[in-house]
Amino acid sequence: MITLVRILLAIALNALALAAATLLPGLSISGFSQEPGAVILAYLFVGAVFGVINVTLKPIIQILSLPITCLTLGLFAIVINAAMLSLTSWLVSPFPGVEFEIRQFFFDAILGAIIISIVSGLLNRFVIGAARA
Numbered sequence: 800m801i802t803l804v805r806i807l808l809a810i811a812l813n814a815l816a817l818a819a820a821t822l823l824p825g826l827s828i829s830g831f832s833q834e835p836g837a838v839i840l841a842y843l844f845v846g847a848v849f850g851v852i853n854v855t856l857k858p859i860i861q862i863l864s865l866p867i868t869c870l871t872l873g874l875f876a877i878v879i880n881a882a883m884l885s886l887t888s889w890l891v892s893p894f895p896g897v898e899f900e901i902r903q904f905f906f907d908a909i910l911g912a913i914i915i916s917i918v919s920g921l922l923n924r925f926v927i928g929a930a931r932a
Contacts, residue, residue: 812926813846814839816919823914825907831896841897849887857883880912 820826828845830837860879861868868875884901885908891899901908 808926809850810843810847812919812922813850814842815846815922816915817846817849818842819918820911820914823907823910825902826911827898827900829898837896841899844894844897845887845891845899848891849883852883852887852890856886877909877912877916880916881908884908884912884915 817828821828828838828841830839830841857879860882861876864875864879868879881904885904888899888901891897901911
């Protein structure tokens with residue numbers, strides 16, 4: 800039961816981090832209608848897909864790109880995060896009713912990845928840290 804609560808909390812935190820990133824003009828998430836419930840479900844769905852990608856593919860890609868990440872003193876990790884964000888956009892696109900659009904990779908995806916990393920880190924620190932205390 801606790802594991803299910805942790806998964807749902809991780810999805811909600813991913814959705815909040817994605818909501819913060821969509822404040823950029825080049826990122827947008829929309830539901831099948833503009834009703835608040837549909838938009839919230841779209842954010843939760845995209846947050847779930849983003850979480851699954853980060854848990855499954857991201858560690859493999861980080862290990863494979865370790866030499867270039869070391870050469871760039873860790874800055875390539877931002878490009879990996881942006882690639883995971885773009886992959887999420889691509890995987891969500893076939894689903895009807897959910898649209899996740901990234902206009903440009905270089906500016907929008909990379910800035911979005913930076914915002915998601917910062918917001919996600921802060922939310923995990925305060926929400927999950929407060930839950931453990």
